[in-house]
Amino acid sequence: MSKQPEAQRRAFLKGAGAAATLPLLGATAGAQANAPQQPWDREVDVVVVGSGAAGLSAALFAHEAGANVVVLEKGPTVGGTTARSGGVHxxxxxxxxxxSGTTESKEDFLRFIVRITYPASYHPDAPRFGATEAEYALLETFYDEAAPAIEALEQMGAVTYMPMLDHNHEPFNDNFVELPENRCPRGRSIVCVPESIEEGRFYYNGGGGLGVDLIHLLRKATAARRIPILTRHAVEDLVVNGDDEVIGVVATTRKGxxxxxxxxxxxxxxxxxxxxPAFRRTYMRTPTYGGCGIPTNQGDFLRLAGGLGASTGNLDQGWWMEVLLEEAIQSSDAPxxxxxxxxxxxxxxxxxGKRFCNEKNQPGGRPQTHFVWDPVAVEFPNRVSMMIWDKRAVxxxxxxxxxxxAGEPLPKHVISGTTLAELADNIASRLTTxxxxxxxxxxxxxxxxxxxxSVEQFNQFARSGKDEQFRRGEAQGDIGWHYYGGVPKVDNPYPNELMHPLSDQGPYFAA
Known part of the structure; x- marks a missing residue:
C-alpha cells in the first residue's frame, strides 16, 4: 500500500467519512497478515463498498480529493436502501x-443530542453533558462535518437541497420539540431537490425529493466523473498486508x-x-420481523470487521417502525x-386489549414500546399489537x-367484525394461524x-380533546407525523385533530 503524508491521509479520510457518515476501515490494528499472493484483477486508490447515499457520497468525495475510485455493489441495482427511503437528512x-436566520451553536446541539441519545447519563452540568469521551467525539464530528459535507455536495453540482416541509408548508418539526434542550425545533430535516417532477408520484410538499431522487442525482454525478459502479459484486473478504493495513477486497460475481x-x-x-436472521436474534432487544432495508443488508461489514478485531457498538438500535405481521412472515423484505x-x-x-402508547408518537420512539418486558408474566406483552379502526377511517x-x-375487497391482513366482540373473536382465530x-x-x-x-375511554378522550393516558396530539411531532407522507387533512369537529371517537356501530377492523 503506497504511503501518503499523514496529514493528507487524515484530511482525506475525514472528508470522506463526514460526507458519508459511514464506518471506515483503512488501517486496522491487530488484523491477521494476509499479504496478496495473486495479482489484482483491478487496482484503484479507493474501493467503496455499497452504492447507497453513503457509498456514492464517499466515492464523490474521494474523487474530488484526487483518488481513482471504484464502487462495488452487492445487489443487482444501484441505490441500496436509500433508493426506497424517504431520503431525509x-x-x-x-x-x-x-x-433563514437560525444559527445552531455547537454547544446547543451537543447538549440536545446527548440528552436524547444518552438520557441515562445526561446531566446539563456534567463534562460533555454526561457522555463518554468517545461518544462525545463522535457527536462533535457529526456537528462539525455534516453541514459542510452537504454544502460540498452542492458545490460539486451533485445535489441541491431544500427544507423538508410539513403539511402546512413549514420546515418539518423535530421529534423532540418540547424538550428545553432543543433550541432548534425546526429545520434540521432537509431533502434533495429532484431533477424533475414525475406526474402521479409522491413528493414532499414544495416538490422535495425522496431517496430515489437522491440516488438519481448522486448516480448522475458519479457517472459524470466516470466513477465505475459494479453491481453484483459481493465483497466477501478483505486483504491485509504485513503492516495490518487493508489493501484490497475479494468480491464474488456471477463470473467468479x-x-x-x-x-x-x-x-x-x-x-x-x-x-x-442470526444477527437479528443476537443483537435485537426483542424479536424483529422485517423492515425496509434491501435484501442485501445481511451484516457483511460486521462479519468482515469483526474478523479483523474491530469493535462494534449500538447494534441494538435502529430507526424503528411497526410492520404488518403477516406480510413480514412471508418476507422480511419491505412489509x-x-x-x-x-x-x-x-x-x-x-x-x-389495552392501549399501551401514544399511537402518533414519532416512529423512532413509539415502536420501542414493543420491547417492554414483563418479568412476572415472562413475556413481551406488546410484542404483537392490534391496530383497531372503524368505517370512518376506511x-x-x-x-x-x-x-x-374503501369499496375494495379486504386485504389478507385485515380482520373485520360487525361488533368489537366479534372482532376480538376473529383476532383470536387469526393469531392461531x-x-x-x-x-x-x-x-x-x-x-x-x-x-x-379501551375504545370507550378513547372516545371519551376524543370528545374532551385530551388523551389523559398517553397525551396523543399534544406534541408537535405527533401532528407532523400524523400528516407525514401526504396524509390528507380531514374535517374533525373534535378539539384534538388527531382523535375522533370510533363509531358506535360496526363494522370494525384490525391488523
Whole structure:
C-alpha cells in the first residue's frame, strides 16, 4: 500500500467519512497478515463498498480529493436502501437554517443530542453533558462535518437541497420539540431537490425529493466523473498486508471471484443486518420481523470487521417502525411499514386489549414500546399489537399504512367484525394461524372486555380533546407525523385533530 503524508491521509479520510457518515476501515490494528499472493484483477486508490447515499457520497468525495475510485455493489441495482427511503437528512446548523436566520451553536446541539441519545447519563452540568469521551467525539464530528459535507455536495453540482416541509408548508418539526434542550425545533430535516417532477408520484410538499431522487442525482454525478459502479459484486473478504493495513477486497460475481486492490483505502457503506436472521436474534432487544432495508443488508461489514478485531457498538438500535405481521412472515423484505397508526378514529392495543402508547408518537420512539418486558408474566406483552379502526377511517384514510381502501375487497391482513366482540373473536382465530411466529401468543381471557373499555375511554378522550393516558396530539411531532407522507387533512369537529371517537356501530377492523 503506497504511503501518503499523514496529514493528507487524515484530511482525506475525514472528508470522506463526514460526507458519508459511514464506518471506515483503512488501517486496522491487530488484523491477521494476509499479504496478496495473486495479482489484482483491478487496482484503484479507493474501493467503496455499497452504492447507497453513503457509498456514492464517499466515492464523490474521494474523487474530488484526487483518488481513482471504484464502487462495488452487492445487489443487482444501484441505490441500496436509500433508493426506497424517504431520503431525509438530519443536519444540524445546515446552510438552509443559517440562510433563514437560525444559527445552531455547537454547544446547543451537543447538549440536545446527548440528552436524547444518552438520557441515562445526561446531566446539563456534567463534562460533555454526561457522555463518554468517545461518544462525545463522535457527536462533535457529526456537528462539525455534516453541514459542510452537504454544502460540498452542492458545490460539486451533485445535489441541491431544500427544507423538508410539513403539511402546512413549514420546515418539518423535530421529534423532540418540547424538550428545553432543543433550541432548534425546526429545520434540521432537509431533502434533495429532484431533477424533475414525475406526474402521479409522491413528493414532499414544495416538490422535495425522496431517496430515489437522491440516488438519481448522486448516480448522475458519479457517472459524470466516470466513477465505475459494479453491481453484483459481493465483497466477501478483505486483504491485509504485513503492516495490518487493508489493501484490497475479494468480491464474488456471477463470473467468479475478483480481487480489487486499494492503494489508499477501503470505505464501507454497505448497510445494516436486517436480513440476517442470526444477527437479528443476537443483537435485537426483542424479536424483529422485517423492515425496509434491501435484501442485501445481511451484516457483511460486521462479519468482515469483526474478523479483523474491530469493535462494534449500538447494534441494538435502529430507526424503528411497526410492520404488518403477516406480510413480514412471508418476507422480511419491505412489509408495509406503519410509521404511525393512521387515521383519527383508530387506536392500538396489546394482547390484553389495552392501549399501551401514544399511537402518533414519532416512529423512532413509539415502536420501542414493543420491547417492554414483563418479568412476572415472562413475556413481551406488546410484542404483537392490534391496530383497531372503524368505517370512518376506511372512508377517509383508506390505503394508508395498512388500512384498506374503501369499496375494495379486504386485504389478507385485515380482520373485520360487525361488533368489537366479534372482532376480538376473529383476532383470536387469526393469531392461531401465526402462533409459531409469535411465541404461541394468544389473547388474554379479558381481551374483549378490555378492548371495549379501551375504545370507550378513547372516545371519551376524543370528545374532551385530551388523551389523559398517553397525551396523543399534544406534541408537535405527533401532528407532523400524523400528516407525514401526504396524509390528507380531514374535517374533525373534535378539539384534538388527531382523535375522533370510533363509531358506535360496526363494522370494525384490525391488523
Amino acid at each position: 438530519f443536519i444540524p446548523n445546515n446552510h438552509l437554517l443559517r440562510a 471471484t475478483v480481487r480489487v486492490g486499494a492503494r489508499r483505502g477501503v470505505i464501507f457503506g454497505s448497510g445494516g443486518y436486517l436480513h440476517n 408495509t411499514g406503519v410509521w404511525v397508526v393512521p387515521g383519527d378514529s383508530s387506536l392500538m392495543v396489546n394482547r390484553y 372512508e377517509l384514510f383508506g390505503g394508508i399504512y395498512g388500512i384498506q381502501k 401465526v402462533a409459531q411466529h409469535t411465541g404461541d401468543m394468544t389473547l388474554d381471557p379479558n381481551f374483549t372486555t378490555n378492548l371495549q373499555s
